[in-house]
Amino acid sequence: MNPLTCTLLAGFTTPMRIDTSAASMLWLLPLVVGIAVVYKATKVSQIRPRAFARETALLIGSILVFILVAALILYGVAWIVTEQLPAMAGGSAF
Amino acid sequence: MAQGRKDNDAFFLGAVGLLAWAVPGGGHFLLNERRRAIVIFVTVVLTFVVGLYVGSVGAIDPVNAKPWYVAQLMNSPIVFFLGQISTSGHFPVYGRAGEIGQIYTSIAGLLNLLCIVNAVYTAHLRGLKEARA
Numbered sequence: 001m002n003p004l005t006c007t008l009l010a011g012f013t014t015p016m017r018i019d020t021s022a023a024s025m026l027w028l029l030p031l032v033v034g035i036a037v038v039y040k041a042t043k044v045s046q047i048r049p050r051a052f053a054r055e056t057a058l059l060i061g062s063i064l065v066f067i068l069v070a071a072l073i074l075y076g077v078a079w080i081v082t083e084q085l086p087a088m089a090g091g092s093a094f
Numbered sequence: 095m096a097q098g099r100k101d102n103d104a105f106f107l108g109a110v111g112l113l114a115w116a117v118p119g120g121g122h123f124l125l126n127e128r129r130r131a132i133v134i135f136v137t138v139v140l141t142f143v144v145g146l147y148v149g150s151v152g153a154i155d156p157v158n159a160k161p162w163y164v165a166q167l168m169n170s171p172i173v174f175f176l177g178q179i180s181t182s183g184h185f186p187v188y189g190r191a192g193e194i195g196q197i198y199t200s201i202a203g204l205l206n207l208l209c210i211v212n213a214v215y216t217a218h219l220r221g222l223k224e225a226r227a
Binding site: 015018038047052 | 129130133134137138140141144146147148149150151152153184185186187188189190191192194195197198201202205208209212
């Protein structure tokens with residue numbers, strides 16, 4: 001077995017090193033692409049490469065926009081609860 | 095006669111469902127939807143393999159992560175054997191990579207479940223169309 005195959009197979013035996021940083025959120029991108037591709041593959045009546053790519057890209061964009069909006073709303077709620085409300089009440093939330 | 099047709103339909107729907115579970119996209123392949131089958135196969139298998147690579151084979155855990163395992167099983171019966179291998183305890187799984195691996199492999203399974211249902215429903219609709227014609 002050549003070294004490349006060995007390295008690849010060994011990769012399946014131990015987890016990758018991924019930090020719990022904001023950058024790790026980027027792992028959602030390939031998943032969103034996979035979900036959009038499979039969903040569209042089950043929905044369109046015929047798969048024509050161009051139309052399929054356009055519809056999939058549109059769905060990927062919609063999902064990402066929705067995630068961004070949800071993240072902004074959650075961030076806003078967290079900011080109000082942890083920063084604004086305690087200041088109004090004259091103390092800390094923690 | 096009608097009963098025989100119904101039995102045949104049920105057998106065919108079962109075969110489509112089983113093939114779609116055994117090989118992602120297999121159900122659509124049986125229905126002569128080659129392009130759709132290829133797109134489904136490549137996407138589901140790639141998502142599953144990326145999940146395994148990120149989280150290791152240990153991401154399939156039939157003992158401590160049963161709900162995730164049920165979703166992972168939807169990928170293919172092969173997951174059952176991978177689960178048996180991972181219960182040996184030789185494959186560590188931890189941290190963010192373990193979570194991402196589990197999420198990827200489970201989502202791949204749920205996507206394949208969607209494809210199984212779609213393939214069986216498409217086969218059912220075709221059967222109805224042929225019966226009416």
